[in-house]
Amino acid sequence: MSDTPKTDFIREIIAADLASGKHATTITRFPPEPNGYLHIGHAKAICLNFGIARENAASGARCHLRFDDTNPAKEETEYVESIKSDVKWLGFDWGENLFFASDYFEFFYECAVALINKGLAYVDRQTAEQIKETRGNLTVPGKESPYRDTPPEENLDLFTRMRAGEFKEGEAVLRAKIDMASPNMNLRDPVIYRIMHAHHHNTGDAWCIYPMYDYAHPLEDAVEKITHSLCTLEFEIHRPLYDWVIEHCPVPAKPRQIEFARLNLTYTVMSKRKLLQLVKEGLVEGWDDPRMPTLSGLRRRGYPAAAIRHFCQRIGITKYNGTTDVALLEFDVRDHLNTVVPRRMAVLDPLKLVIENWPAGESEEVEIDNHPKDPAMGTRTLKLSREVWIERDDFQEEPEKKYFRLGPGRYVRLRGGYIVHCTGFNKDAEGRITEVHCEYLPGTKGADAPEGVKCKAAIHWVSVEHGVDAEVRLYDRLFTEADPDDAEGGFVTVINPDSLTKVRAYVEPELAGVEPEFSCQFERLGYFVADQKDHRPGVHLVFNRTVALRDSWK
Template sequence: MQNLKNKNTSFIHKIIENFFKKNKKKTLHTRFPPDPNGYLHIGHAKSLCINFGLAQQYHGKCNLRFDDTNPNIQHNKYITKIKKDILWLGFKWNKKTKYSSTYFNKIYKYAIELIKKNLAYVDKLKKHEIRSYRGTLTKPGTNSPYRNQTIEENLLLFKNMMLGNFSEGTVCLRAKINMQSPCIIMRDPILYRIKFVKHNKTKKKWCIYPTYDFAHCISDAIENITHSLCTLEFQDNQKLYNWILKNITIINHPKQYEYSRLNLEYCTLSKRKIKILITNNIIKKWDDPRLPTIAGLRKRGYTASSIRNFCHKLGITKQNNLIQMSSLESCIRKELNITTYRTMSILEPIKIVICNMYHKFQEKINVLNHPKNSQLGTQNIIFSNILYIEKTDFQEKPKKKYYRLTLGKTIKLKYSYILTAHSIKKNHNNKITKIFCTFHKVQNNKKYSIIHWISIQDTIPAEFRIYNYLFTTKTPSTKKNLLSHINPESKIKKFGFINKNIIKNLEIYRYQFERIGYFITDKKTYNKKKIIFHQIVTLKENWNK
């Protein structure tokens, strides 16, 4: 979507501008119609930015309407989560929340109207027979043997459907359009089906439910929607959308327009496939930080503004593209670079012992919380004779072009002094447990490699959760066996230390751990004995991918 502050150049903006030229007194009215069968994801965020953003830009309205045409007792659970995500992203819907089920009485009457016009019939073909009769892209469909029933017969059959006198799956109501149509969706699509399932809103009042295609356009018309915006996979559905509204006595005829859906590499945005991941214990919940759900991104530390900015950068086009993950990551990285406090942490600690320093010696070093923003204040860090550094910042037998600490080499501790390693201690497994060093207070003009550190007297233990891509392939949704492409290193736990200063700033949750990346405190598990940090994003693109 175009940034609202910039010139409007997308094809949707041009459509709306032309709409106002012809209808000067009308108000733009859009809607966001999620199916409450799962959490919202980054693709929904794009739709939210388009529908709510355009309504805001043109001083119009945007409805939140849940498409609850498929009865499910879990609707309430998802409705609550969806509302939370929308509000968190910074959007507010027009008046009260709406539901397709509110219009079931009216939709039922419009179905009867189509039957009376001989434009709908009750079909007794089984599901597999309907699919077979429908034909293929290269083969036209065949008329159902029940297509030519009289209007009276169809009215009676439909009434019996409504009364629950048929078993589930034995009959359905179909539109009578054209079984020879090159557009498969126009080959007598199903309008109503039987489901003996308790509905979240209507309870047991109905045992027949309209399909999405039948209910959606009618709901739009009832709500006076002017522009029904959806993704390109509904392009063929537009023909049915228009056919239904044309053939029932409803005043308003909204127009449907399609734009490209969001496809993000290394992700699946399919709710069905996310449920497969949960069922197979690949992830536990919809808010797993490795998922591109709004809840998952929020838990990982993404801000609402970074997600909105990402959606604005994408633009509104009809061209389907696979969007690089780095595009999303750059939005949050750019924001955090400006707003987050800097501090030092050690994810994989190894101990440094400074031999030429009195063991009780301590020195306080005052450093800025942000190198380019003095208004964020300063913090004191402690320098002492025992420190922790990252295990990767020392190599006993250094590889070529290794510029960090090794025996006989001198480096600089960030914000502090020059350090030279002269010996090491190993355990019975031949692993290094201590590095013995000498520090030098005298500074010179020579340039040294810089590493970060924490004094043992200035630490609190912490758990760090490092996230990589959940899948090993850029396009997991295209693979037949989704589970065979799971990245075994998509979540890595490390146990190290953070600076005590973090405890003093409980209201701050996002930090840049210097030389490592951006992290957020897990609010649910936070206490002084156990602190968990989720990695938001690395400092540089694909640093640990």
């Protein structure tokens, strides 16, 4: 599985800029707001920005990790630390290039003062409702504020007093003076500063005025001398304001904003607001719930970082929005795990199989390969005994057509061991099969079936005597509809009630000692990982299903 990127229009632009000498190197940035955990959509932006820096490392290219922390009401240190952890886990390192927008607050303020002195910004004392009412719409131009022509000296005095904390929230804002008749609503004298008496995770209580994103974003890029500011398509309509700020403020560099299509996945919501709602309403068990599309959730579910990187490389970078089938992501995860993780045996829906001609109290070692196509992974030794657990659906009282596993009078091989012949079964009062009886065929361990014996299948098993109890969590897609955002009644109405099923299972003894995040294939069942938080070796075993062996979603 290769991480080699496809050629795309952004990389072509960068290559041309480097070839022409416009830029000696490339500086990109990944600028998350620390108001939630990163999700799979952010992975696409991370792979793009850090990937371009890695590809152009010979010219000294770099990618900054910058926290756009301009809204203290929604941002927390917890989110900062989770983002740093996720970026590193995904395989990227920012080195010395870690920045916070809040580190530039004084610079933002100086730029605002420069705009005021040029007559390009003014303090507006209207209410938020009044400002909204006078913005107009796509067919009606906005109405100028009665404060629009306030002299620069007076605006500067008011802005200074705003910073000093003389006004309450909502009593005044600073607006850029651009064009109230512009067809682009973002240019109709946008608010660039608002008052917020809130504690900031990085600057504490030093500030009570905070810049708006559309104002801070270009200034952050400029002060860091970003060459190519890569944004998703929803920022395309904001680009004229981005360029206006760069043009009229005293900045040390002029970055270029380029937009690309964001990642949308079926059966998934990407909105941070909606993900936060799932967490706050207890519809999931936190940001790192394995059903969540967050990177921490995907990691806890057992998704490998390499598979996510490959998925982002596969879907590529385009200029047009679309929706990718989540099955493609699951395919990349399955494809990667198939080659790198060992095999183990576990029984999730246990049915006891008694080998009647096996001596009671005795066991025999069987050697099983850890990977059928990779001898380098070696083998392991398990003990086969008189009683073993098998999967309930590996026995049928009345076998259907093309069913080759166990049934009355039928033969099947126990994985790595002997061929057994079913001799009978027991039922309880409700008619449920409680136990299956069989006899093993001596001489068939590691050997073909004797003449006249039809054995077309091998099944996995766990010794009753030597197996270990475990909790297995069967995760599935969180939503039942491909487009939960479009569901009538809202996305929470189409949450899949079967997105998590917990079962008591039996696993082979070696799994009792594995550490959290150990990943393997439970033979014939799927790929599983020891839970990052709840799995305790030798004490409480918890395994999460990462993905089934094949896509069975309907």
